[in-house]
Amino acid sequence: MATLEVRSLATLPRPDGALLHDVAFALGDGQVAALLLAEDTAAAGLLRAICGLEMPGRGDVLLGGVSVLGLPPHRRRIGLVGGDPALFGDRDAWDNVGFGLRMGGWPKAGREARIAELLDVVDLADRGGARIDELAADERLRLALARALAPEPEALLLEEPLSGLEEAQRGPMRGRLAALLARVHVTTLVATRSLADAVALADMLVVMAHGRVLQAGPLADVLAQPVTAEAARLTGYQVLADGPVEDGHVIERGAGGIALPAAADFAGGATVMAHPSTVLAVPAGAGLGCGVRGFVRRTRPEGPAAVLEVDLGERTVEARWEWDLVPPPIGTGVEIAVRPGTLRFFGTPRPANEPPPPLDVAPDIERRPNRVAVAAGSAAGGQELPARTPRQRVLDPLVKKNGHGPGFVRPPLQERVPGTAPDAPDSTAVAPEAAPPRVERVTRHPDMPSFD
Structure with missing residues (x-):
């Protein structure tokens, strides 16, 4: 068994719009934690990123204190049971449990003993020869758990494990699943939208909404002291x-x-x-x-x-x-x-020592008359010059720097007289007539055929 730690995990947007934002939490050795969700799309992306089926945009996943982010899924030693168990319909229960063992190269004797042990653990010892369509919904769930536990993973991920059961079956199955997880003692993360499932199965709660972790901690502490209104709503x-x-x-x-x-x-x-x-x-x-x-x-x-x-x-x-x-x-x-x-x-x-809101003085400045312009107009004969706007006052230093006074107006191009603007080219000057291109005569070789 091993600890499972997720550090600042973030994923790119999925086709369904789900996105993870700096998800972080840690599970102790053999601990069962519930990931209580406001929506299930983020859970699918998170579980797939942990077990290696998707690559996150950033962050890390540590198993037993060692990063597994660079390992392929089959080498991470993390089991996954999705919302759909995805059992092999053309094989019986015995072969479904042994599939991963055969792919992992287990010897036949060890494989047979492991299959028999797990079928007994999930109370299906007498159903090894049954086809998948002959099993009830709760039996298929237990068979999927046995198949995920067969290669001896160090961590187990369960996505909505009880969602496929009728309401009358969910209550008894919660107790059986909790006893099973306690018996196998594997570090387990259960993603669910059911508060009843989370309380029955886990001793740690991670509350998550909109791709972010709202709160994480011991089950009793999170239920008694939610830190946000959204976390409180999700916890009932x-x-x-x-x-x-x-x-x-x-x-x-x-x-x-x-x-x-x-x-x-x-x-x-x-x-x-x-x-x-x-x-x-x-x-x-x-x-x-x-x-x-x-x-x-x-x-x-x-x-x-x-x-x-x-x-x-x-x-x-x-x-x-x-x-x-x-x-x-x-x-x-x-x-x-x-x-x-x-x-x-x-x-x-309310923030401490909250400053007063800033005053909006810009409209008042534009309505206020320009005192300098009024004084200059009165001295010139009683005619007031129009008040200059704040934008004009900002541009005045730039205009003066270029040597033009406030009353300067650049003449249009067609009315400009040569010599009045030394920095501008003379628009009336005529360009000299270009010389005709030089044509060189090429002498044809006597042996070259003529195409005239």
């Missing part, structure tokens, strides 16, 4: 208020406002978010709410309690009803309450 948080800040409160139009912490200072507006597991609905007027209120739009049972869908006007949020055993009727007004210390505030902080 919901917006309770989003609007301007007035009198120390974030205003949610039509639903009230939530008080900012004393140390918070946001320039324009702020977004207040909370995880659904910490949001409660309480009766209106109970005095326990956080400041926003709405009415019940829908209810659904969840265990001994009920979950309410509360309409805040601009958005709807989910809140648990634990006030009593009977949820309120549709249309009842309720207040939103949160468990202490679970609100998250995001916004643009």
